[in-house]
Amino acid sequence: MQFIIGFLRDTVREMKKVSWPKRKELxxxxxxxxxxxxxxxxxxxxxxxxxxxxxxxxLE
Incomplete structure (x- = not known):
């Protein structure tokens, strides 16, 4: 269970680092x-x- 919680925390931390495209780019x-x-x-x-x-x- 501890592994899953750590994985989810790391995932959230990494997703905050992502540079998401702006509306115009998207x-x-x-x-x-x-x-x-x-x-x-x-x-x-x-x-x-x-x-x-x-x-x-x-074929005809």
């Missing part, structure tokens, strides 16, 4: 991540559609 990072994920989702959807159509043409 917004910018969030937009960047969302744009990147959207781009790759569309990119892979188009690639998947293209490969599916290619396979359908070959």
């Amino acid at each position: 917004t910018r990072y969030t937009i960047t991540v969302m744009a990147t994920v959207t781009f790759f989702a569309i990119f892979f959807a188009v690639i998947d559609l293209g490969i599916s159509e290619l396979i359908r043409l070959v």
